Amino acid sequence: MSRQAVAVAPDLVATTGGEILDTFPKLLVHHAAVRGHRTAIREKEWGIWQAWTWAQVRDEVRWLACGLADLGFRRCDKLALIGDNRPRLYWGITAAQALGAVPVPMYQDAVADEMAFVLDHAEVRFAIAEDQEQVDKLLLVKDRVPKLEWIIFDDPRGMRKYRHPALIAVDEVRARGQAFARANPGFFEGELAAGKGSDTSIILYTSGTTGQPKGVMLSYDNVRITAANAVERDGLNDSDEVLAYLPMAWVGDHVFSYAQAYAAGFAINCPESGATVMTDLRELGPTYFFAPPRIYENLLTTVMIRMEDAAWIKRKMFHYFMEVARRVGLRILDGETVSWQERLLYGLGRLLVYEPLKNTLGFSRIRVAYTAGEAIGPDIFRFFRSLGMNVKQLYGMTETAVLVVMQKNGEVRPDTVGTPCKDVEVRITETGEVQFRCPGVFQAYFKNPEATQSAKTEDGWFLTGDAGYFDDDGDLKIIDRAKDVGRLNDGAMFAPKYLENKLKFFPFIKEAVTFGDGRDHVAAFINIDLTAVGNWAERRNLAYSGYTDLARRQEVYDLIQKNVEQVNRDLAADRHLSGSQIKRFLILHKELDPDDGELTRTRKVRRRFIAERYADLIEALYTGQSNCQVDAEVTFEDGRKGRIHADLELRDAAVVEVANRDPGRLRKAG
C-alpha cells in the first residue's frame, strides 16, 4: 500500500533485513545502526547539557526493557509514565513498546484521585515515576488500584527512608536488565520482531473537560505514518533540534518530541526543570518548535515590557524597525516581491533588531514553528512572522494523532489552519461538522465502545465535533464547536465563539458574548478590559471611579464601536460569515465572573446561563430600545452578595452590506 512507502530520509524508506520499520523500537535500532554516533537525546543536568547518542539510547532501552521483562512485564501489559520530560521516561515508552506492551503517559500535575482513575481504567501494572512527588501520589492511591505491582522511580532524592515493597529504583531495573540480557541473548530482538504496525502503540488519556477522561488508543501506524507525513511536508531531517517541554501525556509532545524524532532521526532536548524552560530554550536554539498560543503571547508581552524599560534609543529603534517588519517582513516570508529599498531596510532591521531579539528568545535557528490548540491573536502571529520566524498553524486532535491539517510555507493566514496533509481526506457535513479519514484516525477509546461509536464511523471517518469550512483558497477554517453553531432567521450561519474570539483579539475587549441563533440579527455583550481601557482613559484625562463608571462612558462606547465595526468589515469579506455581522451591542456594567457563575473556572463563557440571567438585556437588544435598566446580583470575594443597578446604553453598529452572499453553504472537499 502507498501508505507504507513513507519518504523521509532515504535510509528510512529502505527496510532492514527485509523487514519494515513499522514500530518505534525497530526505528530506534535502525537509527542506532545508521546514525549511532549522532545525538538522540539531551537533558540539562548539573547545569550542562548531557547527551546520549542513538547507540547509547538503544542500549539503555534494551536494558530497561529487559529489566521490565525480568520483573514480569509482558506483552499487552500497561506501563504508566509520570513526570516531567526526562530521557528515562522517553526510554520507558520505547522499552514498553519493545516488549509489545502499551505505555500510558500521565499528566504530572494531576492530583492523586485523577491518577487513580487512569491507573485503574488503563489496568496499569507497572509505573515509572520521576521523583518523590509522583511516588507519593502513587503510594497514596495504590490500595485503590490493585493491578499496580511495581513503582519504578528515577530520582531517588528524599526517598532514602522509603521501604515500600512495590518500590524499585530505575537503576536497579537497568542492572537487572543487563543481567537478563546477558542470560537471554536474542530476547530483545525477538520481542522487537514480534511487534507490528497495527498494534496499539500508546494510550493517551484526553484531559476531559466534561466527564471522565477517555483513553485514546493509537496504533504504531497511526502515529508513525502521520508523523512521517508531516516530517516530509516540512522537510525535517536528522540535524533538527526540538525542545521537549510540553507534558508527555499530551499528544502534542508525543508526536513532536517522540514520533517525529523517530521518523526524522533528530535530537530531542529535555529542559532542566519547568522553571528553566525559557533559559534552556535560549541556550539550545531549537530549529523546530511547537507552542500553544499562550506561550507566544507571554513571550510577546515580555518583549514589550522589557522594551518599555530599555534605553530610549533602543526603544526608538525597536519600534521603528518593528513597523518596517510589519510592512515588509510578512511579504518576504511569503515569497512576495518587495522593492530593493524595503529589502535593504529590512536587512538593516535584521542586523539591528530582529536577529538580536530572536537570539534573546532562543529563536535564532528556527526553521519551522507551529502553534495549535486554540485561536491565536493575529497581532501575535504577525509579530513573530514579521521577524522572519516561520510560525504556522495546524489543526488536529488526539484522535487523529494531531497532524491532519497544516499551513504550507508561503500560504499562511492568521485565521485559517491550512490544507490537509498527505493521505488525509476531509469532508464537511450538512451541519458544518468537519470529519477526517486519514492514517492517524485512532483505533478506539480504551474500554469505551459507546464513545468510540459516536466518534468514529464504520468506514473510518472521525467526527471532530468542530464546525468549519474551506475558504476560497482551499484553506480550512475552524469556527466553533458544531453544536454551538446556529442560524439566523434568514438562514445565515452564526458561530458565536468565532465572533467572540475576533472581538477579544482587540486589547480593549476582555470578554464578549454573542447571540443570534434563531434571531433576526447578531447582538453582543462586551466586557471592556479595565487595565487597557483604564490606561487609555488616563492618557485622555478621562476620570472614572471604577469599572461600572468607565463602561458607560460615551468615549468608551465610541472606542468599542470602532472595534465592533472593524469585526463587521472583516466578516463582510468572508463569504460564509458575512451574514452574521454584529448589528447591536452593549457594554456590560460588570465584569463577567466565575464567582457569579457567568464563566467557568477556566474562564470560558457560559452562554446559556448568561442568556437567562440577562434575558431583559437581550430582549432590549432585539426590540430596538436605546436604553435598558439592569439590576443584577453580584457575589463579592468574601462570599457576601450585593446588587448593582445600572442604566445601560444599547448601540447600533454599522453593518457592511454584502450583495450575493452565500448563506453558509458549505462545499465539500477531499
Next chain:
Amino acid sequence: MAALDQAETPDADTREIGDVLLRVDRISLYFGGVRALNNISFEVREHEILAIIGPNGAGKSSMLNVINGFYHPQEGTITYRGKTRSRMRPYQAAAQGIARTFQNIALFKGMSTLDNIMTGRLLKMHQPFWMQALYWGPAQREEIEHRKFCEEIIDFLEIQHIRKTPVGRLPYGLQKRVELGRALAAQPTLLLLDEPMAGMNVEEKEDMCRFILDINEEFGTTIALIEHDMGVVMDISDRVVVLDYGRKLADGPPDSVRSDPAVVSAYLGVGHD
C-alpha cells in the same frame, strides 16, 4: 532484592541521634554592663535538629555568634567534637565544619547564585591563587569538582532557574535559600541557621522546612536553628532550648517545652483576665 529485603515498616526513621557534638558550658557574655548571656549550658547531639527560641533580645543570635567564634564569651567553655576551647576565630570554626546563615541575609549581592555558592567551597580549594587564575591543569580539575558539588546543591535546593541570576535581584525567600546553599557548600557537620524562615509566606516556609528536614536526613547534618514560628519549631525540631533575657528557661523535647509554665508565661504568653 534490596527493596524487599528491608524492614516491612514503611517510612522507618533511619536517622539516629548520636553522641554530643557540641557542649556549651556555663557561657556568659557581656557587652559593657549588658549581660547578653548568663550562665548558659546546653548540648547539641549528632544528627539532631535543635531549636533555640525566645523573645526578642533573649540572646539567641548572640548564642549562635558565640558558637561560631564571632563573639568571645567572658566566661564558660565550648566543647566541639571533644575539643574544649574558650576562644576561637570564625574561620577556625568554619574549618572545623561549622557553617551558618544570617538573620539579615549576608550574600554577595552583585554575584550570581552559583558564584555565591562557590564561595562556600573556598576553604576546600587547595590550588594556589595564581593557578586558579590561569584555570589550568590541576586548578581546572579542582574547579570542575567543586562546580559539580555546587550543582548538586543547586539541584537539591531546586534553584536551577536562578543559577546565573545576581542574588540582589532575587526575592527574599530565594535569597534565604541561596544562603542556605552557600552554607551547605562547606559540607558542614554543624549547621547554624538564624531565623531561616523570617519574612516568608506560608508556602516558602513549607519549602524551607522540607529542605531543612531533607538536609538533616540526606546528609546527617546536625542543625541548630533560631526560629520564631512556633508551628515550625514544634514540627521539625527534636529538642528545644528556651532563652529569656540571657537566661535558659527550659531545654527538652518540643512537647514538654510547650507545656512548661515558665516558657508559656515568658514567651508564648498567658491570658490576663
